Amino acid sequence: MGRSPCCDKVGLKKGPWTPEEDQMLLAYIEEHGHGSWRALPSKAGLQRCGKSCRLRWTNYLRPDIKRGKFSLQEEQTIIQLHALLGNRWSAIATHLQKRTDNEIKNYWNTHLKKRLTKMGIDPVTHKPKNDALLTTQAGSNYSSSKSAANLSHMAQWESARLEAEARLVRQSKLRSHPLLATSAAAAQLATRSTSIKSWSASSSINVHVDLESPTSTLSTTTAALPGNPISSSDRHEDDRSPSIPHMFEFIKDVSHHQHDDASDDWTVCQLAADHHSAINDHHHNHIAVASGGTISCCSSMEAGGWTLNNKESSNGDDDVAEEGFISLLLCDSTAAAAGGDHQEHGSSSEVNNNSEISGGGGNEKNSNKDSSENNSGSTMTTTNEHEHEYCEDKNYWNSILNLVDTSSPSPDGDDTHMF
DNA sequence: AAGCTCGGCAACCGCAATATG
DNA sequence: TCATATTGCGGTTGCCGAGCT
Numbered sequence: 001m002g003r004s005p006c007c008d009k010v011g012l013k014k015g016p017w018t019p020e021e022d023q024m025l026l027a028y029i030e031e032h033g034h035g036s037w038r039a040l041p042s043k044a045g046l047q048r049c050g051k052s053c054r055l056r057w058t059n060y061l062r063p064d065i066k067r068g069k070f071s072l073q074e075e076q077t078i079i080q081l082h083a084l085l086g087n088r089w090s091a092i093a094t095h096l097q098k099r100t101d102n103e104i105k106n107y108w109n110t111h112l113k114k115r116l117t118k119m120g121i122d123p124v125t126h127k128p129k130n131d132a133l134l135t136t137q138a139g140s141n142y143s144s145s146k147s148a149a150n151l152s153h154m155a156q157w158e159s160a161r162l163e164a165e166a167r168l169v170r171q172s173k174l175r176s177h178p179l180l181a182t183s184a185a186a187a188q189l190a191t192r193s194t195s196i197k198s199w200s201a202s203s204s205i206n207v208h209v210d211l212e213s214p215t216s217t218l219s220t221t222t223a224a225l226p227g228n229p230i231s232s233s234d235r236h237e238d239d240r241s242p243s244i245p246h247m248f249e250f251i252k253d254v255s256h257h258q259h260d261d262a263s264d265d266w267t268v269c270q271l272a273a274d275h276h277s278a279i280n281d282h283h284h285n286h287i288a289v290a291s292g293g294t295i296s297c298c299s300s301m302e303a304g305g306w307t308l309n310n311k312e313s314s315n316g317d318d319d320v321a322e323e324g325f326i327s328l329l330l331c332d333s334t335a336a337a338a339g340g341d342h343q344e345h346g347s348s349s350e351v352n353n354n355s356e357i358s359g360g361g362g363n364e365k366n367s368n369k370d371s372s373e374n375n376s377g378s379t380m381t382t383t384n385e386h387e388h389e390y391c392e393d394k395n396y397w398n399s400i401l402n403l404v405d406t407s408s409p410s411p412d413g414d415d416t417h418m419f
Numbered sequence: 420a421a422g423c424t425c426g427g428c429a430a431c432c433g434c435a436a437t438a439t440g
Numbered sequence: 441t442c443a444t445a446t447t448g449c450g451g452t453t454g455c456c457g458a459g460c461t
Binding site: 014111 | 428429
């Protein structure tokens with residue numbers, strides 16, 4: 001057994017590519033396509049292994065690659081997707097147009113990871129550090145916490161995926177048959193409820209583990225609060241990490257705002273929960289769960305019964321569904337990023353919501369940006385930058401929370417997890 | 420000006436998954 | 441079905457330039 005290493009041939013060049021080599025590779029691929037990567041180097045006259053050529057092409061020479069600074073929108077998207085997917089860079093890259101997995105990975109490792117750490121958030125679990133610490137201690141070793149994080153990521157992915165499927169199905173129903181949409185969806189729910197349980201039962205994954213919240217970030221239970229060193233009272237001025245109580249405030253206010261608005265966003269986000277036909281209950285559940293213990297999106301799915309038949313439906317449609325899912329999941333933020341960087345901070349409604357609940361924040365996001373541009377070097381700038389960053393943090397959390405908000409909690413508080 | 424440190428990024432390495440005969 | 445080849449992916453390394461002493 002065993003494979004012959006692809007790069008151990010004598011005489012093959014390694015290290016940085018020269019412009020000449022780039023040109024040769026580019027010219028060959030433009031004319032012939034890459035075909036077999038292994039055969040390519042000799043055909044193109046390159047003293048490189050095929051693997052090296054492939055990497056050079058995919059990470060650097062490909063014409064559809066966007067290089068340069070990541071926009072805030074892209075950053076947000078990466079963080080959101082990382083919270084859902086973990087270190088699946090290629091999967092993340094597919095939803096950031098023109099960015100390579102390598103570039104995203106590097107950017108994560110050199111910028112975003114550090115930033116989250118600085119904010120007091122564990123970049124692996126996307127939990128506040130203290131909580132991660134507790135988890136680790138409870139789990140008694142690193143591997144258990146890591147596997148829990150992985151499991152959490154899987155659960156997050158699947159839960160969000162299921163919710164998105166719900167939205168897609170419902171949207172298509174609404175389009176094709178508006179009047180029958182509700183009853184048809186309800187009927188489908190009943191059917192799917194059966195299948196999801198059967199999948200759950202047949203699956204070897206017994207997820208009775210408390211997966212906590214869909215985004216981990218929210219999984220902090222109130223049990224952690226009494227001794228929480230970052231309570232709002234003793235929070236250091238410079239500690240811009242969103243404290244847990246603050247995070248819960250975001251949930252409440254954002255939820256109510258959306259409810260009052262009956263906006264399209266809300267409609268979309270609410271789709272998966274609407275068969276519970278109790279929007280108010282939905283909100284109350286959110287609040288109650290947030291203040292009373294762990295949040296579970298999984299329970300809602302079991303109640304709702306949406307399913308994609310998961311791995312069993314391994315046909316090409318999955319990819320399509322996944323694409324649509326991500327678009328919905330990110331609430332168009334990815335699309336906005338792809339369309340241009342002018343809309344830098346997620347949906348405007350989110351920002352406005354934040355402003356409303358920030359207690360004096362007002363339109364601090366934009367005003368801060370302006371002032372920091374106009375008052376560079378001043379004390380005011382520093383303060384505004386802090387507020388700005390804090391606001392960004394809130395946006396980050398709200399983006400995460402938004403994902404959670406699309407998952408409807410079980411009306412009966414059932415904490416049985418589906419996975 | 421020279422040496423040192425550190426951060427960013429391109430590229431490499433090795434494993435896993437998939438394709439092919 | 442199995443063995444091998446190929447491709448994809450994620451972790452890691454090492455080079456290079458900027459900033460600091």
